[in-house]
């Protein structure tokens with residue numbers, strides 16, 4: 001990571017985010033429990049929070065919980081009656097997330113569903129769950145197109161779909177790549193471009209988590 005990105009993120013956090021005991025404790029518990037440090041950064045987590053607040057989201061769906069770091073940022077954006085459903089395949093990650101969310105005081109708003117997200121999502125569609133105001137996709141990248149389709153089925157018109165890690169140090173434009181994560185992300189861009197119900201952009205980010213980006217799409221009314 002070039003010098004400066006991490007320092008500026010720390011400076012941004014100092015000015016606009018401050019010390020956050022619960023989130024600091026969550027990252028410490030994640031590390032102690034052997035979870036990979038692939039959570040969104042503090043500034044990115046707060047962006048998710050601001051996006052959720054800006055559309056008055058009260059139903060949020062997340063694909064990829066890890067230790068619940070992004071989950072906490074999103075759950076804190078919810079009003080009193082708000083709910084967040086988050087999908088995670090790894091029972092140990094889910095257990096650690098449950099502890100972190102409880103300690104952060106948002107455990108009662110969040111439901112962690114353990115299992116392969118594709119299966120959970122098709123079950124949710126079959127049950128007519130939702131609609132969700134915001135869907136945050138941040139799990140196994142090869143399934144990103146399938147997650148996008150599910151998100152479209154489960155989101156309300158005017159809802160937001162946000163996808164993490166769509167740039168990956170520029171690897172997304174490497175036409176020779178055989179990395180399944182890169183291929184999944186390229187396919188995601190194609191699918192979004194071909195989807196008339198979505199108005200979308202992608203924003204590159206630099207910071208504590210290196211060079212990456214978010215795809216952000218709004219679901220149009222029919």
Ligand code: SAH
Nearest residue numbers: 039040064066069070088089116117139140
């Ligand atoms: N959103 C988190 C980071 C998620 S990391 C944050 O920013 O704090 C990606 C997570 O997706 C990991 O915990 C991984 O176990 C989970 N995952 C991977 N494949 C999955 C699948 N098929 N279904 C559900 N979760 C999956």
Ligand code: DHB
Nearest residue numbers: 038039040138139164165
């Ligand atoms: C990876 C996954 C993520 O969601 C992320 O934000 C960073 C890295 C990964 O699988 O390597």
Ligand code: MG
Nearest residue numbers: 038138164165
């Ligand atoms: Mg991610």
